[in-house]
Amino acid sequence: MEEWFSVSQLSKRTEIPETTTRRYLNNFEEHFRWEQRGRGKKYHPETIEILQRIAYLYGKDYETTEIKSILSNEYAFTVDDNQEDTMSRPRNLDSPMNFEEFRQQQNEFNKQLLKQLQEQLDYIRNILENQNVKSEEIKQLDQPKEKRIDRFNQIMIERKVNRILEKEAMALWQRQPMEQRKKRVGLFRKAEDIDKRDQFIKEYVDERFETYLKREFELEHD
Template sequence: MQYWKISDFAKNVGKHPNTVDGWFKQLEEKNIHSVSRTEYGEKVYDSLDLKVALYIKDKRDQKWALEAIFHELPNHFELRQPAIDRSEETANTPQVIDTDALKQEFEKIAKDVVEEQNREVKEQYEELLKRLPEPRSPQEERRERIEEMITRSRIETLLREEARKLWAEKPEEERMKRAGFFRREEDRDKRDQFIREYIDEHLEERLKEEFNLI
């Protein structure tokens, strides 16, 4: 069976050694899975550990929480249960806590967590940037403004023609005004006002239709 030290093992997993080491430390602390050790106490990782690590990596890439991943591991692998010494002698032996070492371990874990979170945030940010549209050049923006102006002018012309036809269909008494004792002429002020109001009333709707905003 092939064994790896943490540096080579992490390369096979595709993660930082601190991240991988942190996973297996938590697995051991939770009595879920243990890592083999040499006679000198050095951790060595085998093919089972590699399968477990790749599974964790895959689920982390899918944004699974570590707790959920750890809970699923026994359903997929024959895990190596940590050896627990339950002897009364060991249980009653006073334990000396190295507070400095404990503090350093906590700081290391916190640093690893921050690095992992920063990496995930960076990946999400880069993915978001990829989805953003490419910025338009000044020439493209100018061309778009010109096209909008042309479109608006064309629609206003069409609406003006529609208004003129509707005005022409109105009864003569609405369109004409007295210009003397025996002469009547078109009320141009009233006509122009009718056309302006017609354009104002329908322009926004026609623009939305033109630019597919409805």
């Protein structure tokens, strides 16, 4: 028999503060399976992955309405090729690999972030050098305090640019024809093609990142 979890147990397993966990459960109630047991609610094990997905999207600065739209697509069911199922409910997450896959994705994301930070730092230094910045000013970038400030600014600018581009890409993806966005996952249902969507967003960001970054640094001239 599956073990269902209380709010406090969900908080411990997801490492999300209990007050935040309760807020997610209330704000996105339609996406969770739960039962009333005694004086409290018990939630299906799949709730763990959905909570982690919500936390991840909030971490990427998505708004609540945007997250609801994403969850509806990721956990939506269709009854056939032509008719959409109007019931939105969590998908079946029986695989024990889901939690581990989520952690691996988070670790990979962190690695990529650190790599991109270094690449962007090198990119800005090259720009400064190509614009004949005085050597004394370039050397100042290597001073401990200034270097920390510079790195912080790079992080914030990169996140801002990525956030803008990802939101633009997601909006374009949502406007794609249904047959391009979904794939068959069973005999009578379809679900969001996550791999295809992520690749679509990645390519969109990669193609425009440099242009947007230059715009943020006011390096484009008419």
